[in-house]
Amino acid sequence: MNINLSVWRQKDAGSKGAFERHSLEDLNKDMSFLEMLDVLNEKLIREGGLPVEFDSDCREGICGQCGIVINGRANGHLEGTTACQMYMRHFKNGECITVEPFKVAAFPVIRDLKIDRSALDRIIQAGGYISVHTGSVPDANAIMISKDDVESAFDSASCIGCGTCVATCKNSSAALFTGAKISHLAKLPQGKVEAQERVVNMVEQMDKDGFGSCTNTEACEAECPQNISVVNIARMNWEYNKALLLR
Numbered sequence: 001m002n003i004n005l006s007v008w009r010q011k012d013a014g015s016k017g018a019f020e021r022h023s024l025e026d027l028n029k030d031m032s033f034l035e036m037l038d039v040l041n042e043k044l045i046r047e048g049g050l051p052v053e054f055d056s057d058c059r060e061g062i063c064g065q066c067g068i069v070i071n072g073r074a075n076g077h078l079e080g081t082t083a084c085q086m087y088m089r090h091f092k093n094g095e096c097i098t099v100e101p102f103k104v105a106a107f108p109v110i111r112d113l114k115i116d117r118s119a120l121d122r123i124i125q126a127g128g129y130i131s132v133h134t135g136s137v138p139d140a141n142a143i144m145i146s147k148d149d150v151e152s153a154f155d156s157a158s159c160i161g162c163g164t165c166v167a168t169c170k171n172s173s174a175a176l177f178t179g180a181k182i183s184h185l186a187k188l189p190q191g192k193v194e195a196q197e198r199v200v201n202m203v204e205q206m207d208k209d210g211f212g213s214c215t216n217t218e219a220c221e222a223e224c225p226q227n228i229s230v231v232n233i234a235r236m237n238w239e240y241n242k243a244l245l246l247r
Helices: 033-046 118-127 147-157 164-168 175-186 195-208 219-223 231-246
Strands: 003-009 018-024 096-100 109-111
Touching (some): 003 033, 018 033, 118 175, 164 175, 164 219, 175 219, 175 231, 195 231
Parallel strands (some): 003 096
Antiparallel strands (some): 003 018
């Protein structure tokens, strides 16, 4: 198959970027979107140009580092899918595909499609931990947890920190990401010790890094590759208000 690409090129966060057009021919329709970018880079290198920089690691929809905007939508037009899980068969022969990075103030561009997501790491560092007592490993059934609580916590913990929710939100809010991380620990007994301190610190760090406020459009849930529910945002707000009352 043949495609036309319009790819965002930018030297760094302080430089002005622009789209660059390329044509690729005889692509295998079963190659992934990132493999197609690899083919583009091989072509650019042969022609003496600079390859397009982009992030990826697992290429299995697990790590979330591949997040980019494809034809105006974060990670492309398929539901519950990361960019690396998009395949060329999901596009039409001869189609013009626009590729650009997540354009969020809190995610400065490193180069081309590669962005700095360390703001999400700082939110985790602010409170995404639990107290652990030294000593021997406790028995697996030492702390009884209901099946519903375990499954609910696991659903929240499935967030991969890709930043799609931020890129999709009209306010660039990190409420879904932060809510999922807070909810994950709030639902388990191991997370109760730091519960009040955790939610206050993580929400304050989110605001400090310049993320916007949530206005409940639920676009974040609609585009999330892990289908994280906005119920996590409601729990975050509940935990936060409770913490302020009990402080």
